[in-house]
Amino acid sequence: MMRLEKRATPSRAWSVATPVLAVLLTMIAGGILFAMLGKDPVAAIRTIFWDPLFNPQFAAYSRPQLLVKAGPLILIAIGLSLGFRAGVWNIGAEGQYVVGALTGAAAGLALYPMESRLIFPLMVIAGALGGLLWAMIPAILRTVFRTNEILVSLLLVYVAQALLSSMALGALRNPQGGGFPGSRNLSQWASSANPELIAGTGMHWGVVAAFIAVIFAYILLQRHMLGFSIRLTGQAPRAARFAGVSPRRLVILCFGISGALAGLAGLFEVTGPAGQISLDFAQGYGFTAIIVAFLGRLNPIGILLAGLLMALTYIGGELAQFMLGVPAAAIQAFQGMLLFFLLAVDILTNYRIRWAREAS
Amino acid sequence: MDIGGINLVTLLATLIVASVPILMAALGEMVVEKSGTLNLGVEGMMIMGAVTGFVVAVTTGNPVLGFLGGAAAGAAMAGLFALLTQVLLANQVASGLALTLFGLGLSSLMGQGWNGIRPPLTGDVPLGPLADIPVLGPILFSHDWMVYLSLILVVAIWWFLRATRAGLILRAVGESHEAAHALGYKVRRIRTGAILFGGAMAGMGGAYVSLVRVPQWTDGITSGAGWIALAIVVFASWKPWRVLMGAWLFGGISVLQLNLQAAGSRIPVEYLTMSPYIITILVLVLISSGRGRAMGAPADLGKTFHASH
Numbered sequence: 001m002m003r004l005e006k007r008a009t010p011s012r013a014w015s016v017a018t019p020v021l022a023v024l025l026t027m028i029a030g031g032i033l034f035a036m037l038g039k040d041p042v043a044a045i046r047t048i049f050w051d052p053l054f055n056p057q058f059a060a061y062s063r064p065q066l067l068v069k070a071g072p073l074i075l076i077a078i079g080l081s082l083g084f085r086a087g088v089w090n091i092g093a094e095g096q097y098v099v100g101a102l103t104g105a106a107a108g109l110a111l112y113p114m115e116s117r118l119i120f121p122l123m124v125i126a127g128a129l130g131g132l133l134w135a136m137i138p139a140i141l142r143t144v145f146r147t148n149e150i151l152v153s154l155l156l157v158y159v160a161q162a163l164l165s166s167m168a169l170g171a172l173r174n175p176q177g178g179g180f181p182g183s184r185n186l187s188q189w190a191s192s193a194n195p196e197l198i199a200g201t202g203m204h205w206g207v208v209a210a211f212i213a214v215i216f217a218y219i220l221l222q223r224h225m226l227g228f229s230i231r232l233t234g235q236a237p238r239a240a241r242f243a244g245v246s247p248r249r250l251v252i253l254c255f256g257i258s259g260a261l262a263g264l265a266g267l268f269e270v271t272g273p274a275g276q277i278s279l280d281f282a283q284g285y286g287f288t289a290i291i292v293a294f295l296g297r298l299n300p301i302g303i304l305l306a307g308l309l310m311a312l313t314y315i316g317g318e319l320a321q322f323m324l325g326v327p328a329a330a331i332q333a334f335q336g337m338l339l340f341f342l343l344a345v346d347i348l349t350n351y352r353i354r355w356a357r358e359a360s
Numbered sequence: 361m362d363i364g365g366i367n368l369v370t371l372l373a374t375l376i377v378a379s380v381p382i383l384m385a386a387l388g389e390m391v392v393e394k395s396g397t398l399n400l401g402v403e404g405m406m407i408m409g410a411v412t413g414f415v416v417a418v419t420t421g422n423p424v425l426g427f428l429g430g431a432a433a434g435a436a437m438a439g440l441f442a443l444l445t446q447v448l449l450a451n452q453v454a455s456g457l458a459l460t461l462f463g464l465g466l467s468s469l470m471g472q473g474w475n476g477i478r479p480p481l482t483g484d485v486p487l488g489p490l491a492d493i494p495v496l497g498p499i500l501f502s503h504d505w506m507v508y509l510s511l512i513l514v515v516a517i518w519w520f521l522r523a524t525r526a527g528l529i530l531r532a533v534g535e536s537h538e539a540a541h542a543l544g545y546k547v548r549r550i551r552t553g554a555i556l557f558g559g560a561m562a563g564m565g566g567a568y569v570s571l572v573r574v575p576q577w578t579d580g581i582t583s584g585a586g587w588i589a590l591a592i593v594v595f596a597s598w599k600p601w602r603v604l605m606g607a608w609l610f611g612g613i614s615v616l617q618l619n620l621q622a623a624g625s626r627i628p629v630e631y632l633t634m635s636p637y638i639i640t641i642l643v644l645v646l647i648s649s650g651r652g653r654a655m656g657a658p659a660d661l662g663k664t665f666h667a668s669h
Contacts, residue, residue, distance in 0.1 A: 004449070006666060037469075089453055141641075145649035150400065150453065151591050152641050158584045159634040166630035290457060329468035329579075336462030340440065343450040343458060351449065351666075 004351040014349040019295055019302070022342040023309070029341070030334045039324050047323055048316030048331075062315050064202030068273050069314045071207035072097070072265035074307035076289035078213040079258030081298040082220075086233040088254040092138065092153030093262040094286025095160035096131040100263020101270040102167050103130025105183055105277050108192040109172060112184060119191035124205075124267060131263015132256050134160065139255035143248040149255070157286070168279050183277035186270055194272035206268025210307070213261060217300040226253065262286060284332075288314075291339045310335065371615060372499045376507060379611025381406070381565040381573060381582070383510050385589035386596070386603045387517055388561025393593055394521060395554035396534035398662040400456025401441055403586025404463025405559045406566035409434040411467040413567025414479055414577045423482040427506065427567050434563020435556045437463055442555040446548045449664050460586070468579040475578060479571045482506065506568055511604075513561075518600040530554060534658035537665040547665050562586065584637065591640045595647050597656035606643075613639050 027049070031041030052062035076093050083090045090096075104127025108119055138152040165181075167173075172183040186192040197203045221227035233240040233250055241247065265285065274281040292310050296302030317331030385402050392399050399405075412433035417426025441459050444450040482504045484491075490501040521527040530550060533540045537547045569585065570577050588610055596602035617632040625632065 004666065091457060141645055145645050147641075147645050147648040148591075148594060151587060151594070151644060154587050155584070155591065155637045155641050158587075158637045162630045162634035162637075166628060169630075170628070287461060291461065294454060327469055327472055329465055329472065332465030333462060333469050334465070336458060336465045339454070339458040340444065340462060343444050343455050344448050346450060347448045 003354045004347070005354050007350055007352055010349045015297055018345045018349055019297060019306070019342060021345050021348075022295070022338060025341040025345070026334065026338040029337055033330065033333065033337075034326060037326065037330065039326055044320055044324055044326055047320040047326075048313055048334075051319055051323075052312060052315045058319060062319065064196070064200060065315045066308060066311050067202035067207045068204070069311035070307040071204070071210045072269055072285045073289050073292045073310055074210040074304055075206065075213055075265040075268075076258070076262045076286060077292035077296065077303045077307060078210070078217045078300060079261035080289055081293040081296070081300070081303055082217065082230055083254035083258055084293055085221075085298050086230045086250050086254055087237065088251050089150045090135060090138070090153050090255055090258045091150055091290060092135075092155075092157045092160075092286070093258060093289055094282060094284065095153070095157035096134045096259040096262035097266040097269075097286045098157075098160040098164050098282055099134040099266070100127040100131030100259075101266030101277060101281070102164065102172070103127060104263070104267030105186060105192075105270050106167075106172060108186065108189075108271075109184060111191075112189065115191050117191070120194070120271070123192060123271065124264065127263045127267025128260040129263070131266065132260040134263070135255040135259020136252075139252050139259075142251050142255075149251070153255075161282075164277070164282070165279055168277055172277050174276075181279055183270075185276050187272055187275040192271050194268055204268065204272045206265060206272060209264055209268065211304075214300045214304050221300065230254070262289075288335060291335055291342075294339060294342055313338075369495055369498050371612075371619060373502070374615045375608060375612045376499070376503060377611075378573065378615045379607040380507055380510050381568045381585055382589045382592060382610055383604060383607035384513070384565030384568065385562040385586060386592040386607060387510075387513055387600065388558035388565075389589055390593045390596065390598055390600065390603055391517060391521075391530070391561075392554050392558035393661055394534045394598060394658055395530050395551045396537055396658050396660040396663065396665075397445065397551050397555055398452050398456065399438070399441055399459070399555060399558060400453060400590065401437065401459025401463065401586075402456075402558075402562050402589050403582060403584065404460035405434040405437045405562035406463075406569070406582045406586045406589075407467040407580070408437050408463045409563025409566030410570040410581050411471045411474070411566075411577060412563070414570040415470065415474060417479045417567075417571055418474070418477055421480050423480050423571055426479065426571050427564050430563040430567025430571075431560040432563065434559040434561070434566065436559070437563070438555045438559020441559070442552040445664070446552050446555070449666055452662050452664070464580065471577050471579065475576070477576065479575050482572050504572060506564075506572065514600050514604050521600070531658070534660055537660050537663070541665070541667055547667070551665075562589070565589070588636065588640050591644055594657075595643050597647070598658070599656065609643075610636055610640065 027045050031045055034044040035041045051058055053059060080090060080093055104123040107126035108123040111119055137156060138149040141147040141152055142149040168181045174182060174184045194204050229245040233245055270277055270281055288310060292303060292306045296306035313331060313335060320326040321328055385406055389402055409430035413426040413430030416429030417423045437459055441455055444455040445452050484502050485505050487501045491497045529545055533545060533547050533550050541547050566582055569582055592603055592606035595606045614636045617635050621629050621632050
């Protein structure tokens with residue numbers, strides 16, 4: 001008879017080992033999934049995890065893509081992880097990402113075709129503010145009216161997507177675009193471009209921002225009072241209240257930080273890799289970032305690694321689509337599976353398994 | 361009775377049809393939450409029900425089997441959730457999200473090659489002369505059997521929770537799992553049963569979207585209906601009758617905005633599309649700003665149960 005015994009404190013060894021275990025299990029289950037689709041499972045897994053980095057034919061193209069895709073994922077996931085730690089559930093990062101891109105792009109396009117070094121910083125600020133304000137809607141509704149922040153933040157994603165199509169077809173549409181949806185190309189306008197900073201690395205300002213966010217979050221959680229409040233609220237909400245932590249302030253702060261970071265990610269995406277506001281520029285980074293945050297165990301360094309791994313599945317997934325005809329949706333299912341396995345094996349961190357006979 | 365180019369009778373009749381998916385999913389989720397578990401994976405279960413129901417119905421040519429297939433797929437997804445939260449004691453919010461993310465991916469994978477096909481028709485229940493009554497006939501008596509099933513389920517669930525011993529036990533588990541456990545009730549078994557039921561309901565609701573409401577298969581076909589269903593449970597303060605009201609309200613809004621789009625309203629299409637979500641948020645705010653803490657919420661909602669002895 002198997003019995004679970006709650007550990008007094010989560011096991012450190014397992015908290016490092018479980019993400020690795022989850023990735024391995026996902027590879028096995030994913031292999032079965034690919035085999036069911038009639039693809040060679042070993043080739044599929046190798047194409048996803050190995051070829052983008054080491055295949056001499058593709059690596060030159062794929063390696064820079066790693067940072068391009070990991071940048072927004074890490075940036076968003078860092079913000080989300082702060083809230084998740086404190087039990088504040090912002091699951092609408094996708095919406096904040098879209099709105100940040102819209103406000104940032106709008107701020108820039110208002111000045112088109114002026115050329116100035118100040119335009120890009122202005123757009124960055126506008127993007128962060130847009131994401132922040134969009135995240136303030138669920139946060140303020142939560143603190144003032146006690147409205148469930150999970151539902152509101154998620155429902156606002158659908159509103160943001162409708163807003164995006166309205167903007168791409170209307171206010172922000174390229175007047176010289178021949179009536180096609182989508183804004184002017186921001187990456188080709190010198191003042192708004194977010195170019196590759198070091199050739200061949202994929203490093204753009206968004207990636208720089210992501211690295212800064214990782215360092216910032218690390219210091220915040222380890223050395224700052226706010227970080228302590230966040231961790232304390234997550235572990236013992238009652239104790240936190242006695243210690244004088246204001247739950248409302250924490251909700252506002254967690255939503256504010258995650259919204260601003262998601263908005264930044266959106267702005268860097270439309271000025272760089274995506275190049276313009278279009279109907280489908282978002283790519284679901286806001287949702288995948290939730291998986292990244294958990295895979296990284298809500299730890300900044302972990303998120304950095306998890307973001308890179310998740311980026312790899314995006315790139316490898318595209319490669320598998322191209323080389324083996326594995327459908328894009330299979331990769332999405334594959335990423336979802338990863339979160340499942342992660343949550344499943346997490347029990348090893350928090351509980352000890354005892355084998356004992358049934359008590360008489 | 362035309363208002364701005366919209367026929368009121370047709371509007372009410374389509375409202376009832378449009379509310380079925382949300383109603384089914386919200387009823388199921390209400391039972392799950394009454395047992396003390398918060399399953400945020402409704403959207404994932406619905407869309408898996410939608411694709412499975414569609415594939416089964418098209419392959420067999422029988423819509424009834426399609427709905428059963430949808431229910432089975434929803435329950436299978438719910439089984440994963442039950443495994444995670446009841447056996448492996450994982451966080452419920454995260455597990456629900458995982459279910460939705462996984463369901464969206466898997467459904468689009470399963471649905472490949474099924475686009476652009478028309479599913480077998482789910483016919484109206486022949487109610488004879490009743491359907492010929494002016495105004496009331498088209499609104500109430502000329503629908504398919506799923507509409508009537510969903511209404512019967514409202515009554516059945518209300519009766520089950522209110523008047524049966526099993527319903528009382530289910531509520532007890534949701535209010536205090538420690539106390540229910542001490543009384544000898546199998547908390548995890550009861551919750552697992554509720555979760556599976558909720559999954560089957562969401563799956564059937566999803567199948568209704570792809571088999572009747574749209575009717576065809578496209579990726580992401582449920583477009584947030586699962587999240588609106590979750591919101592309706594809160595709106596309804598966990599009461600079946602109010603779930604019905606909520607589903608009609610949102611069915612009404614979605615039908616109205618579609619009709620306005622078709623009638624060539626001056627409001628841009630995108631703003632009409634976002635209206636059901638915005639109104640859901642507004643209603644949530646109104647409900648939660650009212651009296652005290654979330655009224656009627658089971659006390660142990662969302663807490664993990666681990667019997668230490």
